[in-house]
Amino acid sequence: MSTGRAAVPRFGHGSRVPGWDEEADLSKPPATIPDPATTPVPDELRSTIEAAMAKYPDRRSAVIPALHAAQRVHGWCSPQAIVQVAAVMRLTPAYLTSVATFYDMLSTVPKPRHDVYVCTNISCSLRGADEFFEAMVAAAGETGTVSVRPFECLGACDIAPMASVDGEYVGPLSTEDAGQIVADLEAGRPVLEHKQLRYRRSADPEVQQEREGGEQ
Amino acid sequence: MRLLFDGIDEPGLNTLEVYERRGGYQPLRQALSMEPDEVLKNISDSGLRGRGGAGFRMGQKASFLPHGDMEKYLVCNADESEPGTFKDREIMQKSPHMLIEGIVIATWAAEIRSAFIYIRGEYALQADILEAAIAEAGAAGYLGQNILGSEHSLSLVLHRGAGAYICGEETGLLDSLEGKRGNPRLKPPFPAIEGLYHGPTLINNVETLATVPHIIRMGGEAYAKIGTATSTGTKVVSVSGDVRRPGNYEVELGIPSREIIYGLAGGPPEGREIKFWFPGGSSSPVLTKDDLDLPYDFDTLAKAGSMLGSGAIIVADDSRSVLEVALKLAKFYAHESCGKCVPCREGTNWTVKMLRRIESGEATPMDLDIMASVQEQIIGNCLCVLGDAMAMPIGSMVEKFRQELEAEIAAARERAGAGALQDVIALGVADEQAGPIPVH
Numbered sequence: 257m258s259t260g261r262a263a264v265p266r267f268g269h270g271s272r273v274p275g276w277d278e279e280a281d282l283s284k285p286p287a288t289i290p291d292p293a294t295t296p297v298p299d300e301l302r303s304t305i306e307a308a309m310a311k312y313p314d315r316r317s318a319v320i321p322a323l324h325a326a327q328r329v330h331g332w333c334s335p336q337a338i339v340q341v342a343a344v345m346r347l348t349p350a351y352l353t354s355v356a357t358f359y360d361m362l363s364t365v366p367k368p369r370h371d372v373y374v375c376t377n378i379s380c381s382l383r384g385a386d387e388f389f390e391a392m393v394a395a396a397g398e399t400g401t402v403s404v405r406p407f408e409c410l411g412a413c414d415i416a417p418m419a420s421v422d423g424e425y426v427g428p429l430s431t432e433d434a435g436q437i438v439a440d441l442e443a444g445r446p447v448l449e450h451k452q453l454r455y456r457r458s459a460d461p462e463v464q465q466e467r468e469g470g471e472q
Numbered sequence: 473m474r475l476l477f478d479g480i481d482e483p484g485l486n487t488l489e490v491y492e493r494r495g496g497y498q499p500l501r502q503a504l505s506m507e508p509d510e511v512l513k514n515i516s517d518s519g520l521r522g523r524g525g526a527g528f529r530m531g532q533k534a535s536f537l538p539h540g541d542m543e544k545y546l547v548c549n550a551d552e553s554e555p556g557t558f559k560d561r562e563i564m565q566k567s568p569h570m571l572i573e574g575i576v577i578a579t580w581a582a583e584i585r586s587a588f589i590y591i592r593g594e595y596a597l598q599a600d601i602l603e604a605a606i607a608e609a610g611a612a613g614y615l616g617q618n619i620l621g622s623e624h625s626l627s628l629v630l631h632r633g634a635g636a637y638i639c640g641e642e643t644g645l646l647d648s649l650e651g652k653r654g655n656p657r658l659k660p661p662f663p664a665i666e667g668l669y670h671g672p673t674l675i676n677n678v679e680t681l682a683t684v685p686h687i688i689r690m691g692g693e694a695y696a697k698i699g700t701a702t703s704t705g706t707k708v709v710s711v712s713g714d715v716r717r718p719g720n721y722e723v724e725l726g727i728p729s730r731e732i733i734y735g736l737a738g739g740p741p742e743g744r745e746i747k748f749w750f751p752g753g754s755s756s757p758v759l760t761k762d763d764l765d766l767p768y769d770f771d772t773l774a775k776a777g778s779m780l781g782s783g784a785i786i787v788a789d790d791s792r793s794v795l796e797v798a799l800k801l802a803k804f805y806a807h808e809s810c811g812k813c814v815p816c817r818e819g820t821n822w823t824v825k826m827l828r829r830i831e832s833g834e835a836t837p838m839d840l841d842i843m844a845s846v847q848e849q850i851i852g853n854c855l856c857v858l859g860d861a862m863a864m865p866i867g868s869m870v871e872k873f874r875q876e877l878e879a880e881i882a883a884a885r886e887r888a889g890a891g892a893l894q895d896v897i898a899l900g901v902a903d904e905q906a907g908p909i910p911v912h
Contacts, residue, residue, distance in 0.1 A: 311629050313543070313586070313669055319651035320634050324593070358653040358810075360635030361593045373594070377555045378754055378800050379712035379786055408637060408804055409555035409754075410594050413712030413786075414719045423596035454597055457481045458562065459719020461736060462474060 287349045295343035301329050305344045315345065319355050323362050332363045360407070368403040370441045372396065373420040376406040379413035388417045388429050395434035402438055415453055425453035473698060475686045475706050476679065477722040480566050486601050488608045491569040497614060499685040503577045504622040511581035515684065517692030519704035523559075524549055524640075524677030525753070525782045527770045530684075534582045534674055536664035543671040544584045547649065548575055550591040550598075550678045551633055551640040555754035555804065556784035559708040560678035562720050564591070564598040567682070568605035572628065574681035576614060577688055580624045582674050587626060590645050593634045603630050637808035641856045642675045643667075644810065655812045656856035679708055679783075699725035703769035707783050711737040714744065714789040723768065730764040733787060744789035748872070752781020754801055755861030757868030777868070794873040795880050798866055799827045805862035816859030819850040823866060833888025835881045844870045 304325045308318035322345060326337040333356045335349070342349045356362040374380075374389045389406055396402040410425070412418045418427025421437055426448045433448060440447040449455075484490040491497070503511050516531025537544060548571065552560040564571060575587050591599050606628055609615050617625045631649055638644040639654040646668050648654035667673025683705060687695045696704045703725040709732055712718045716738030723732055729751065733739060740746055748758040751768070757778040759766070766772050770780045788797055806820035826843050829835040847863035847870075854860070870877065882893050 314650060316651035317631070317649060320593075320648070321632065324632065324634065355651070355653055358636060359593075359633070362634050376800075377804060378797060379556050379718075381800055382713045382786075382788060382792065382797075407594075408808065409553060409557075411552050411558045411561050411592070413556055413558055413710065413784075416712060416718065420594055423594075425597070454565070458477065458566075459717055459737075460474075460477050460480070460721050462477075 289346055289348055290339050290343040292343045295339060297340045297344055298329060301325055301340060302344050305341060309345065316347070318345065319347070319352065320359070320362075323352065323356050327362060331369065332366050334366070368399075368401050370402045370422055371420075372402060372404045372422075372437065373407035373410060374404065375408070375410045375412070375416070375418055375420075377409035379409070380416040380418060383416040383428065384430075385417035387431055388419070388434065391431035391434040392419065392437070395438045399438060399442070402441055412453055414459060415451075415456065418453075421447045426451045427453065473706055473724050474722050476563060476567070476570065476682055476708055477720070480562070485567050486565070486569070486605060488569060488605070488612055491567070495689075496569055496685075497573055499688040500573050500576055500614065501620060503580055503688045504620055504624060508581050508583055511577060511688065514687055514692035515578075515581060518687040518695040519702070520680065520683055520687060520695070521703065521770060522677055523679035523683070523707065523783065525554065525755070527780060530676060530680055533664060533676075534578070536662070537582050537584075537672045537674055538665075539583065541583075543586070543669065544582070545668045545671055545673045546575060546579050546582065546584045546587040547642075547645065547668060547673055547675045548587065548589040548678060548681055549640060549642065549645060549675055550589050550595070551645060552595075552678070552782075553592055553637040553640045554782045554784060555801075556710060556712050556750060556786040557753050557782040558710045558712075559720050559783065561595060561598055563678055563682050563708070564595070564602055568598075568602045569609065570682045570685060571602070571678055572605060572609050572614065574684035575628060576619065576624070576626055577684050578674070578676065578681055579626050580622075584674065585625050585627065587628045588649060588668070589628070589630045590639070590649055591630060591632055592639070593632050599630060599632050606630060636810075637804075638810045638856070638858060641858065644856065645675070646673065653810070655810050656858075658855055700767070700769050700771075702771050703780075707768075707780075709768070710782075710784040711787070712784070713749075713787040714740045714746075714792070715787050716741060726767045726769045726772075728764075729766050729768045729785075732768060733764065733785060737785075737787075740787060740789040744791060747788050747790045747792055748794070748869075749788065750784070750786040750865065752779045753784040754786065754804070754865060755779075755857075756781045757864045758872065760872060793880070794869055794876050795827065795830055798869050799824065799831070801865060802827055802862060805858065809858055813854035813856075813859065815850045815853045819846050819859055820862050822846060823862065830877065830881055831884060833884035833886070833890045835884070836893065837878050837881060839881070840870050840874060840877055 305322040308321040309315040322341045326341050327333050330337040338349045338352050342352055356364050374392055376385045392404045396404045410420055412425050415427030417429050424447055437447055520530045521527045579587055615626055615628050633639050636654050639648040641656050643657035644654040663673040663675055699705050706722050707725050708720050708722045710720050721736040746761045748760050750756050751773050759778055766776055773780045802823045806824045809816050809820045811817045826839050847867040850859040850863040
């Protein structure tokens with residue numbers, strides 16, 4: 257009876273909040289809004305954030321665009337990146353961290369430069385996404401420049417199994433494509449250009465008919 | 473019948489030039505020559521129901537907004553994250569001006585001067601295309617002050633999300649747009665009374681708003697003649713999973729589901745049969761091959777115990793294990809639960825654990841009853857419907873595929889050497905009489 261039990265991760269924490277098990281230093285005073293005068297912020301980042309703030313009736317709406325911009329500059333939402341955003345937006349680092357940890361595309365831990373999100377939701381996994389994910393992890397291996405993550409439905413089940421490579425949707429993928437994706441990324445080429453969603457035509461048959469008629 | 477997908481693949485349709493050549497922005501001129509009330513009446517007469525999931529009548533929702541000059545907002549929900557759904561993506565990528573035109577008309581009807589499009593962060597290409605289209609429309613005078621010389625003024629801002637399913641829920645979306653964690657809010661007050669920045673807010677899905685120009689062009693009453701009496705118009709249906717031609721298909725509401733799955737999407741692969749299918753995204757209770765002749769419309773699917781939802785059909789053929797799909801589904805909702813309400817946060821996580829118990833050979837049929845009861849405890853007990861969105865399909869799977877799940881339990885126990893089921897049942901651990909708990 258006991259043999260089957262070991263496989264069950266009974267007390268897996270299940271928490272999605274990074275750092276839930278790290279000890280906090282409660283003797284330290286909480287971080288306040290950083291002083292803009294003593295917090296250096298790259299000019300381009302500052303102007304991007306200020307432009308974003310100007311678009312909304314409430315400047316705080318620019319938090320996600322600002323964190324995206326900081327992540328582009330620093331590679332991840334590092335403490336330094338958070339402090340810079342906090343200084344420009346006049347918010348506390350704690351508030352920004354609470355937002356950054358909520359969203360899957362913002363990373364509060366260091367990550368490699370390139371992002372490969374492999375959709376492993378139902379439609380993709382029915383068409384072999386789990387095998388592709390394994391192949392992709394193996395292909396990225398120890399490169400150190402490619403981060404591979406299983407991702408929730410990316411909204412491209414028509415090209416399942418698919419992945420988003422630095423924001424570019426590619427599919428349908430086979431396990432052989434994994435190596436090509438890494439090679440394309442390292443060479444700085446467009447990734448799997450013949451499989452990019454941007455060039456794909458609609459599946460709607462009447463549309464297809466119309467198209468064939470038009471090309472004659 | 474093609475409205476939204478008419479000429480969808482025409483090269484350059486995403487540019488103003490081609491869109492205008494095809495008659496684009498004519499409906500806007502028509503709408504601006506009418507009084508807002510008349511535009512709203514057309515939308516109400518059309519019977520258009522929301523295409524994002526809930527199927528609420530757009531005209532009615534817009535009429536809930538208070539009249540008069542105040543800070544009111546329109547938010548276009550482009551956070552398309554429901555598993556299996558990819559219709560808004562194709563609309564925004566290929567015909568962004570159709571959405572922009574719909575937004576300008578809808579804001580005129582509801583007397584709104586500030587609008588936002590909340591697009592999921594993963595849709596980078598579509599966001600870039602929309603941003604370019606907004607700039608183009610602004611330069612041509614379709615946005616900004618006194619649009620086309622009328623009294624209507626509108627600012628339109630594109631907002632990119634950062635990856636969270638919950639931000640597709642309207643109040644979670646509003647919090648996220650205000651720069652917070654995307655936690656849903658208590659309702660009431662509903663967004664039409666108090667939404668974005670505490671102002672009255674109209675929230676509509678991309679496809680809903682993109683339909684508005686067609687309604688104005690045809691007239692609301694003419695549009696209402698398409699489809700069925702209570703599910704009017706056309707719908708872009710995303711078909712995926714075990715079908716030969718996955719993709720988006722625009723259909724008239726009320727056509728037989730079989731026609732969509734077999735006729736348009738080509739049906740399951742050679743030699744396979746359909747085992748079960750989700751009619752409206754992964755949140756809809758599953759239907760089986762016996763339900764294939766149901767007309768595809770809001771009310772019929774609701775009567776059949778499921779829902780049209782976002783209009784995303786996911787097909788699983790007879791080679792698939794219900795357990796595997798259920799586990800995939802439960803893991804998704806457990807990951808995406810924001811954690812604000814206990815029944816959802818705990819219920820999704822425990823459902824995953826219970827399904828894993830089946831896999832590892834620890835479960836007995838009683839686990840199915842517990843699982844069904846957990847689903848019942850989630851439904852209706854949270855601020856938003858994310859928990860329900862897991863509970864409904866999982867509940868339906870336990871109900872409709874109980875035999876298969878029981879066989880899985882027995883097989884897994886044998887693999888794990890966990891002792892024969894008869895012995896456990898003989899001890900009175902499981903009540904054979906206890907049927908599955910019905911799920912609404």
